[in-house]
Amino acid sequence: MRVDAALLTEVRDRFEHAVLVFLDTEGYPMSVATAYSVDPDRGVIGLDRPAGKLPASGSEVNVIFSHIRPQPEMGYDERRYVQLWGRLTEAGDRLELAPDRAHTWDEQKVPFFQYSEKTVPQAHRYMEELSERQGRRVKPRLSFGWLALRTTRAPFLSATIIPVVLGIAVAAHHGTWDLGLALMTVLAASFIHLALNVANDVFDTLSGADAANTTPTKFSGGSRVAHYGLVSLKGLALLSALLYAAGIGIGLYLALVTDFWPLFWLGVAGVAISIIYTAPPFRLVHRGLGEISVGLGFGPIMVLGAYFVQTERFAWEAGFASIPVAILIALILYVNEIPDRRGDAAAGKRTLPVRWSREAVVTAYIAAVALTYAAIAGGAAFGIIPRPTILALATIPLAVKVARGLREHYDSPYTLMTFMGVNIQLHALTGGLLILGYLIAIWADRLMDSVPIFLR
Amino acid sequence: MGLLPDPIEEVLNAALVCELSVVNAESRPVTHPMIPLFDGEKIYMTSSALFSRKLDHIRANPKVAISISDLGAAHGDAMLRRVTVQGDARILEDDPHTTWERILPLWTAKEPIVQAFYEQRVALPLFWERALIELTPRRVLVWEGGDTSRAPEIVELEEASR
Numbered sequence: 179m180r181v182d183a184a185l186l187t188e189v190r191d192r193f194e195h196a197v198l199v200f201l202d203t204e205g206y207p208m209s210v211a212t213a214y215s216v217d218p219d220r221g222v223i224g225l226d227r228p229a230g231k232l233p234a235s236g237s238e239v240n241v242i243f244s245h246i247r248p249q250p251e252m253g254y255d256e257r258r259y260v261q262l263w264g265r266l267t268e269a270g271d272r273l274e275l276a277p278d279r280a281h282t283w284d285e286q287k288v289p290f291f292q293y294s295e296k297t298v299p300q301a302h303r304y305m306e307e308l309s310e311r312q313g314r315r316v317k318p319r320l321s322f323g324w325l326a327l328r329t330t331r332a333p334f335l336s337a338t339i340i341p342v343v344l345g346i347a348v349a350a351h352h353g354t355w356d357l358g359l360a361l362m363t364v365l366a367a368s369f370i371h372l373a374l375n376v377a378n379d380v381f382d383t384l385s386g387a388d389a390a391n392t393t394p395t396k397f398s399g400g401s402r403v404a405h406y407g408l409v410s411l412k413g414l415a416l417l418s419a420l421l422y423a424a425g426i427g428i429g430l431y432l433a434l435v436t437d438f439w440p441l442f443w444l445g446v447a448g449v450a451i452s453i454i455y456t457a458p459p460f461r462l463v464h465r466g467l468g469e470i471s472v473g474l475g476f477g478p479i480m481v482l483g484a485y486f487v488q489t490e491r492f493a494w495e496a497g498f499a500s501i502p503v504a505i506l507i508a509l510i511l512y513v514n515e516i517p518d519r520r521g522d523a524a525a526g527k528r529t530l531p532v533r534w535s536r537e538a539v540v541t542a543y544i545a546a547v548a549l550t551y552a553a554i555a556g557g558a559a560f561g562i563i564p565r566p567t568i569l570a571l572a573t574i575p576l577a578v579k580v581a582r583g584l585r586e587h588y589d590s591p592y593t594l595m596t597f598m599g600v601n602i603q604l605h606a607l608t609g610g611l612l613i614l615g616y617l618i619a620i621w622a623d624r625l626m627d628s629v630p631i632f633l634r
Numbered sequence: 635m636g637l638l639p640d641p642i643e644e645v646l647n648a649a650l651v652c653e654l655s656v657v658n659a660e661s662r663p664v665t666h667p668m669i670p671l672f673d674g675e676k677i678y679m680t681s682s683a684l685f686s687r688k689l690d691h692i693r694a695n696p697k698v699a700i701s702i703s704d705l706g707a708a709h710g711d712a713m714l715r716r717v718t719v720q721g722d723a724r725i726l727e728d729d730p731h732t733t734w735e736r737i738l739p740l741w742t743a744k745e746p747i748v749q750a751f752y753e754q755r756v757a758l759p760l761f762w763e764r765a766l767i768e769l770t771p772r773r774v775l776v777w778e779g780g781d782t783s784r785a786p787e788i789v790e791l792e793e794a795s796r
Contacts, residue, residue: 197703199655199663204697206720206772207655207663210782211703228782230775240663246651250709253745254650259667294684294761301683301760308727318683318763319731324756396757406760 181262181277183218189260190216193243198225198273200233200240200266214243223262225273232266232273239266241275258284289592295392302407318407329379329403329417330372336602337476337510338371339364340609341503345484347616348496351564351623354489359435362428363484369425371476374452376418379404380411381456382525385464391521393591397598398514399521422449437490441483448479464527468515469508477504498553498562502570502612505550506605509543513580513601517591540584547577550608558615565632566622567615576604637675639789642774645717646672648708650744652700654679654767656691656723664691668767670700671740677719677769680734680741682761689725689765698723698769705780709744716780721772721791727765734764 196214199207215224223241233239240263247256262277283293301318309316320328327333346360379400382388388405403409409417426449433441451471454460462471481500482492515522515529516539523532531539551571558568583597622633638646652670655663666688668679677700681689692698701718726733742749755762775786 194706195703197653197665197701199653199665199699199701201657201661201663202720205657205695206697207657207665207699208720209653209655209663209665209699209701209703209718210775211701211716211777211780212782226783229785238662240655240665242653242665242667244651244653244667244704246667246704246707248650248707248709252747254707257667261665263662291758294682294758297684298760300686301763304683304686304689305730305763308730312728316730318760320756320759328756328759408759 180221181264181280183221185260185280185282186216186218186221186223186277189223189243189262190218192258193245193260195243196223196225197242197244198228198239198266199242200237202231214241221276223275223277224269225266225275227271227273235268236265238263239275241277256286257290258282258286291395291592292393295394298389298405305407320408325403325408328401329376329409329414330421331375331401332372334375334602335368335371336606337507338367338480340606340613341476341480341500341507342367342484344499344503344609344613344616345481345496346488347613347620348481348493348499349485349488351616351620352489352493352495356488359432359487360484362432363487366425366428366432367480367483369421369428370449370452373418373421373425374455375401376414376421377453378456380414380418381458381461383411383414385456385525385527387518387522387525387527390524391518393517393521395514395517395591395595395598397595397602398518425449432487436487440492441486444479444483444486448475448483451475451479461527463529466528466530466533468529469512472511473504473508476507477501495563498557499567499612501553501557502550503605503609505546505553506608509546510602510605512539512543512546513584513598516584516588517594517598536588540581540588543584544581547581547604551577554608554612561634563612564615564619565634566618567612569615569618570608570611572611573604573608576600576607580604637791638771638774641715642717642719642776642789643672643674645702645713645715646670646677648710648713649702649704650707650709651704652679652702654688655699655701656688657695657697658691659694664688668700669741669744670702671737671744673737673740677721677771678737678740679767679769680737680764681767683730683763683765684760686765689727689767692723692725692767696722696724698767700769714779716777716782718775718786719769719771719773720775721769723767723769725765726768730763730765734766737766 197211199209202208210228212228213226242261244259246254248254260282263279264275264277267274383404391399429445455462477500485496515531519531554570557563558565580597580601587593622629653665654668655665658664671678699720705713771791774789777786
């Protein structure tokens with residue numbers, strides 16, 4: 179079987195020298211650099227004859243072409259190599275290799291992180307065999323702090339803190355404020371959020387979505403702690419149950435000290451959505467309903483829940499205020515699903531980026547952020563939410579940056595990662611500015627006898 | 635002077651990459667680009683559990699060779715000679731989480747960014763589960779000026795390494 183002519187053309191154009199490798203008479207590999215030429219049409223590599231003893235004509239040899247570019251500050255980059263195997267024959271005063279097998283890696287085509295993800299099964303096999311050789315269980319590990327952070331994905335808690343604090347701010351604007359209840363609300367919602375993160379990893383591992391995804395980024399692809407063998411599935415399930423228990427326990431306490439049933443049912447809805455998001459048989463995220471579920475859970479349910487704990491009633495304003503953060507949190511999931519889409523599709527996880535074309539995905543993103551800002555501008559203009567919340571429009575440039583990033587880097591997971599980060603900032607900053615808008619209105623109410631219209 | 639002649643040590647200390655050739659189960663050579671690390675006596679390379687097939691081959695057949703063939707693959711001036719080292723390798727992997735860490739200073743001297751990656755090992759945990767490949771040199775072939783069309787100078791080290 180001949181090696182692909184395109185690969186041989188690449189060998190011709192992108193390397194400076196070859197290294198011929200063969201076994202010497204003592205059985206040691208012998209490697210020697212030499213100049214080379216390539217005839218892609220004939221499928222052969224011509225090699226200058228190095229001095230010294232060479233293998234007999236017709237011997238199986240290995241030839242490698244390797245390149246790096248030194249970078250004094252960091253080490254090097256542009257790592258690439260092509261390795262060929264085949265029979266070496268005499269060709270006049272030169273040697274000729276007709277390769278029949280190749281192995282290649284080019285970090286500009288397959289980024290190192292992706293290359294590493296593809297070889298996770300090799301690492302598991304190594305660990306298992308090492309365990310057998312050593313007669314003890316050898317597992318990959320991380321320090322407790324890093325493992326806890328990775329397993330729970332705690333840095334994503336801003337998705338919870340923003341809507342809960344927004345709900346509390348709306349309540350404070352309506353004249354009700356209790357610090358103890360506020361802290362307990364943040365805690366309960368955070369426990370539920372961490373629990374659902376862990377539960378989702380359990381179900382993504384079981385469904386094969388984690389294994390199928392070879393392009394995870396720091397914002398997408400889940401914690402992968404079970405996939406990497408850092409934590410057992412059983413351990414993850416137990417952790418998730420404990421976190422749910424803590425969140426539900428505090429939530430029940432909050433329901434007991436307020437008007438019980440409205441908060442109880444709101445909590446049931448939130449917990450149920452978080453579980454059926456990836457749990458069979460519902461698997462909302464597999465049905466293209468993940469974004470709406472996340473929007474509901476981290477939008478109206480959290481904002482209204484936090485508002486209710488403070489005031490023991492619901493208010494349209496709290497519901498309206500939740501719209502921008504609901505859309506933006508759904509968009510975090512939506513954008514993070516873009517690099518995951520091939521793995522998700524392979525695992526039957528039919529998210530919106532799996533279902534829709536690139537153009538549709540980007541257009542829908544733009545429409546959704548436009549709706550977000552329209553809600554903020556309209557709400558503030560018509561006094562549905564306090565006018566200082568108009569400050570949140572200051573994040574429009576970030577939304578534009580993300581939309582441009584999606585257009586230009588849609589198929590490049592690791593370049594897209596920058597814009598995924600900006601998209602997360604977009605949610606946190608917009609939510610933060612909405613909260614600031616409320617605080618300005620609250621302070622204006624308390625400090626001014628006659629509050630001007632733009633501060634109301 | 636250490637175990638190896640100074641000009642060879644210079645190359646080992648300067649080279650950012652070498653080609654490590656091992657022998658697979660079918661008695662065929664397989665080659666992997668690696669970073670050669672020299673502590674004055676032995677040559678070390680480190681392999682992640684993610685790319686551990688070479689370790690299986692070495693375990694089955696410890697005869698290996700490294701070649702330093704890219705004269706420009708160094709920080710600063712280009713290297714003056716090409717070098718191939720044949721020898722016997724052994725794998726150090728008592729604890730894949732920590733055993734290899736003793737060569738970290740040698741590694742970061744050649745690839746400074748590794749220190750930052752190491753401190754953020756949470757980002758790619760399996761990459762940092764590693765084995766150390768220790769190569770005891772047996773024979774060194776040196777091509778001055780990198781010209782392999784001329785016979786190499788051969789340094790036999792069998793006696794010295796005992």
